[in-house]
């Protein structure tokens with residue numbers, strides 16, 4: 480049986496085996512998908528062992544996405560932009576790498592939430608790995624603007640600089656700001672995306688609520704308890720709040736399609752997964 484795996488540190492929380500098992504059932508594919516905890520200094524060795532035993536592909540989660548980008552022999556332009564890789568596919572020609580995180584976010588916003596990004600104003604909070612994974616695919620949707628706001632403004636500036644070419648090609652006003660820049664204090668956005676990890680560290684929402692538009696969209700890339708504070712904050716100020724569970728399912732679907740050539744039914748799996756988590 481074709482075997483797939485998700486590698487991470489930690490990994491116990493991962494919903495990917497459940498998601499891919501449902502995708503396989505619903506598409507009639509025969510495969511096995513497991514999760515593996517990887518010691519911090521052993522990613523390459525663990526990956527090689529998996530490949531040697533016939534593994535067909537894998538997902539990579541924190542903190543190995545950057546290392547995975549260097550392992551791929553060929554990769555999608557998304558990997559170069561994000562400088563991170565969450566999906567590898569092994570075949571006779573080598574190891575192909577992709578980053579499906581941003582595709583997953585866009586698929587969730589457009590397909591599940593019915594939010595068309597074209598000509599919209601977007602505020603992306605954060606400039607770490609999560610933000611880097613989504614900026615390229617967001618730009619490809621041709622919003623009017625994407626402003627990247629980060630506590631450390633230099634990191635936002637580097638991220639924006641790396642995406643300058645695609646932003647120009649897509650005609651998007653893409654700029655970097657510090658969190659307290661006055662331009663952010665006088666502006667509201669059609670879509671606010673929280674890609675910072677401030678809530679994990681017990682911090683407040685790092686921007687004022689005036690960035691939210693009434694009936695605009697606000698999305699946290701996290702899900703479960705980590706996203707609740709942002710969701711409550713955004714809802715309380717009139718925005719349509721969304722967590723990252725849809726993105727999680729959609730990025731998995733992109734990986735599944737890359738490996739199996741079949742697009743699984745994501746909305747059903749998202750509904751089931753949300754019910755499962757609510758019960759838990």
Ligand code: ATR
Nearest residue numbers: 605606607608609610630631634675676677682685
């Ligand atoms: P991830 O892979 O989850 O993106 P990361 O690469 O460590 O993790 O990035 C974390 C992001 O959250 C960064 O943008 C970080 O800001 P800095 O670049 O200034 O470190 C942001 N972040 C973390 N804690 C924060 C806080 N308390 N307030 C505001 N931003 C915070």
